[in-house]
Amino acid sequence: MGETLLLGQTLAFTGDPFAEGPDAARHDPYGAVLIRDGKIAATGTADTLRRAYPGAWITDHGDALILPGFIDAHAHYPQTAIIASWGKRLIDWLNSYTFPEEMRFADPAYAAKTAKRYFDLTLAHGTTTMASYCTIHPDSVDAFFAEAKARNLRVLAGKTCMDRDTAPEGLRDSAQSAYDDSKALLNRWHGQGRLSYVITPRFSPTSTPAQLSALGALWAEHPDCLMQTHLSEQSDEIAWVKSLYPDARDYLDTYEAHGLLGPNAVFGHAIHLEPREIVRLSETGAALIHCPTSNSFIGSGLFDMTLAQVVRVGLASDTGGGSSFSMLRTMAAAYEIAQLRGNALHPAQLLWLATTGSAKALNLQDKIGTLAPGMEADLITLNLASTPAIAQRKARAKDIWEAVFPTIMMGDDRAVTQTYIAGQPLK
Known part of the structure; x- marks a missing residue:
């Protein structure tokens, strides 16, 4: 050439x-x-x-x-069609919009159609890399990676795993099938072209301890992969976690106790952290992903950007909980949220978050950003x-x-x- x-x-x-x-x-x-x-x-x-x-x-x-x-470090491509749905609190939003939509991804044709639309929209906004959650259906992962490979994109994604009865029956797997499906998908796609597989428990409230342990074991077998999940997004979510994991020291401990904390761990939201959690995130080298349009749209809270002094922080749209596919709009929301905490982010910091910062959060700083x-x-x-x-x-x-x-x-x-x-x- x-x-x-x-x-x-x-x-x-x-x-x-x-x-x-x-x-x-x-x-x-x-x-x-x-x-x-x-x-x-x-x-x-x-x-x-x-x-x-x-x-x-x-x-x-x-x-x-x-x-x-631009690099979108936390997104849900299966929620493309429900973006900007009238807002409720997180748990209501999942039950009203997210879970019914994700059930449609049992149809491979629907998954393929949505993946194409998602990439059309994100690329038009200048987003060239994204880390996405898929659904429990392996076909949803295949659709995402196949479309990305056809476009020669550098992307990251994984099968979303949920086996608790807190998720609807049509979106539950098991500890064993989560391990087996994730391993098969990892072997099929990880390192193919510019694709990376990410081990993806949705979050502790929808996974049993057995499933978290199974995914922790898979991660130990493939430590070069990232592990992505959600952490401390809303106060009522944290109370829910405490009721489901009464012996855990805090929300982060529900992951740490099952081998899901380390330098390749990527935690979305992380708004309401305890002091111990901040220390452990810093000590282990984990990354946090700020999702400002989602945090405001669903009323989750105000992320503390001073955390960037002690942990790696990336930026994300969190579509469809986030209300825009645009990383420009996401930067604007990050600025507005920081202002509410008395921190006026400089344009250099905003652009860095959407490029180099997110690359570092995804451990891709040697390739992009x-x-x-x-x-x-x-x-x-x-x-x-x-x-x-x-x-x-x-x-x-x-x-x-x-x-x-x-x-x-x-x-x-x-x-x-x-x-x-x-x-x-x-x-």
């Missing part, structure tokens, strides 16, 4: 803006990214790279901002004046942060002018 040189504004993180501030990012107002064989081969100023690679095919994006593709040589060329370009309202505010910008912040707060899929998957343009 030949070389392609993308021209435009570039923004690359060389450090963590939560530790170093905005100086952790490097902005080139007239920058370039060289793509070769699906990966980033070089970055720098446009003039430098044009001289160094005179034979490269040039795609000039003008003053659009070239970024790594930043503009650097050797990284996979999953990229997007953003028009920072995509609507009249955004354009008139951007016209007053004194630096890149003032220029990009209106798009974070008010942008949508109209701002995403191009999406590249492994160097190939989609539009």
